[in-house]
Amino acid sequence: MSDIKTGINPLFLREEELRQGIELLFFAYRDFTAEPDAILGEYGFGRAHHRVIYFVGRHPGITVSDLLEILRITKQSLSRVLGQLVTEKFIVQRPGVRDRRQRLLELTEKGVELERLLTERQRARIARAYREAGAEAVEGFRKVMLGLVDEAGRGRFPARAAGPRRGA
Amino acid sequence: MSDIKTGINPLFLREEELRQGIELLFFAYRDFTAEPDAILGEYGFGRAHHRVIYFVGRHPGITVSDLLEILRITKQSLSRVLGQLVTEKFIVQRPGVRDRRQRLLELTEKGVELERLLTERQRARIARAYREAGAEAVEGFRKVMLGLVDEAGRGRFPARAAGPRRGA
DNA sequence: GTGGTTACGTCAGTCATGTTGACATATATG
DNA sequence: CATATATGTCAACATGACTGACGTAACCAC
Numbered sequence: 055m056s057d058i059k060t061g062i063n064p065l066f067l068r069e070e071e072l073r074q075g076i077e078l079l080f081f082a083y084r085d086f087t088a089e090p091d092a093i094l095g096e097y098g099f100g101r102a103h104h105r106v107i108y109f110v111g112r113h114p115g116i117t118v119s120d121l122l123e124i125l126r127i128t129k130q131s132l133s134r135v136l137g138q139l140v141t142e143k144f145i146v147q148r149p150g151v152r153d154r155r156q157r158l159l160e161l162t163e164k165g166v167e168l169e170r171l172l173t174e175r176q177r178a179r180i181a182r183a184y185r186e187a188g189a190e191a192v193e194g195f196r197k198v199m200l201g202l203v204d205e206a207g208r209g210r211f212p213a214r215a216a217g218p219r220r221g222a
Numbered sequence: 223m224s225d226i227k228t229g230i231n232p233l234f235l236r237e238e239e240l241r242q243g244i245e246l247l248f249f250a251y252r253d254f255t256a257e258p259d260a261i262l263g264e265y266g267f268g269r270a271h272h273r274v275i276y277f278v279g280r281h282p283g284i285t286v287s288d289l290l291e292i293l294r295i296t297k298q299s300l301s302r303v304l305g306q307l308v309t310e311k312f313i314v315q316r317p318g319v320r321d322r323r324q325r326l327l328e329l330t331e332k333g334v335e336l337e338r339l340l341t342e343r344q345r346a347r348i349a350r351a352y353r354e355a356g357a358e359a360v361e362g363f364r365k366v367m368l369g370l371v372d373e374a375g376r377g378r379f380p381a382r383a384a385g386p387r388r389g390a
Numbered sequence: 391g392t393g394g395t396t397a398c399g400t401c402a403g404t405c406a407t408g409t410t411g412a413c414a415t416a417t418a419t420g
Numbered sequence: 421c422a423t424a425t426a427t428g429t430c431a432a433c434a435t436g437a438c439t440g441a442c443g444t445a446a447c448c449a450c
Contacts, residue, residue: 078371
């Protein structure tokens with residue numbers, strides 16, 4: 055009983071600590087997506103469109119199957135969203151050179167503009183949080199976040215140099 | 223800034239750094255929710271049910287309007303999910319004492335069990351990430367995550383002691 | 391105690407985004 | 421040539437959001 059008040063019971067603290075982590079994830083994600091969502095609404099798009107635009111912008115020439123792997127949705131789900139983006143000329147598809155079955159995806163100039171508009175809000179939010187927290191905290195943030203990602207997905211994030219890099 | 227460390231193109235690195243932050247949020251959240259989602263499926267529930275169960279468990283006796291404020295959804299959306307949870311006896315409602323218009327929400331024993339089952343996976347994931355990253359990294363994680371939350375929502379998270387606590 | 395506000399519920403319709411399953415086409419590969 | 425792969429498409433369905441309108445009970449101020 056009095057452990058609660060005094061904060062001596064380590065099990066309680068651990069529980070509280072972990073629940074705070076859970077909630078930070080929830081609230082940060084909720085607020086992180088709210089701004090772009092509002093903008094997307096004006097275009098008749100949703101969050102799914104943002105994700106597609108984002109990752110196509112990030113990986114120009116990405117294949118459909120690689121995009122599916124990132125998003126972890128079915129091709130039918132992607133199809134609707136991607137179809138709209140292609141129809142409305144935010145994204146173009148061109149056949150692969152080595153493998154002509156592939157439809158490599160790229161943003162059009164219009165697509166790049168929308169991507170910038172949407173992501174800018176998120177970038178600014180992260181930049182502010184990073185700036186206020188300081189470089190050391192950012193390093194810790196990265197470590198913990200990476201630990202939350204499934205083992206299989208961590209390859210996407212390059213290991214950071216421990217100290218200043220000397221050569222190339 | 224820490225751009226100095228790398229001594230290459232600071233603007234590019236900053237861009238890259240921020241995009242990594244964006245992606246960490248996406249992938250961490252994606253993987254963080256995947257496990258409970260799978261369990262929820264067995265109950266015929268979805269992620270929305272988890273959120274309700276979680277926050278009712280976290281704040282026993284919470285009012286409907288406070289819950290709405292946390293979730294940032296409409297009462298009609300909540301109604302369906304909450305209705306199911308009440309019908310299936312995971313949650314009970316009792317009228318407020320001071321204000322009898324309120325329907326204060328609480329988990330039943332069944333509800334507590336399901337909450338535990340669901341949240342346990344997330345707690346374990348966070349615990350692992352915290353353990354692997356170390357106490358200092360956790361502190362940084364918290365700082366950055368809190369900075370990502372809208373100013374208005376930060377009150378929920380108590381400010382932490384600046385350093386190691388020496389006595390009371 | 392009447393009247394306005396608040397807390398909550400409900401009916402009805404719509405939309406975005408996910409799912410499964412089946413089938414089609416073009417290309418690559420052995 | 422046969423089979424596997426990359427992608428697309430049609431159809432049906434579930435979840436969880438939304439808006440708008442309306443209803444009821446309880447609180448509160450005058």
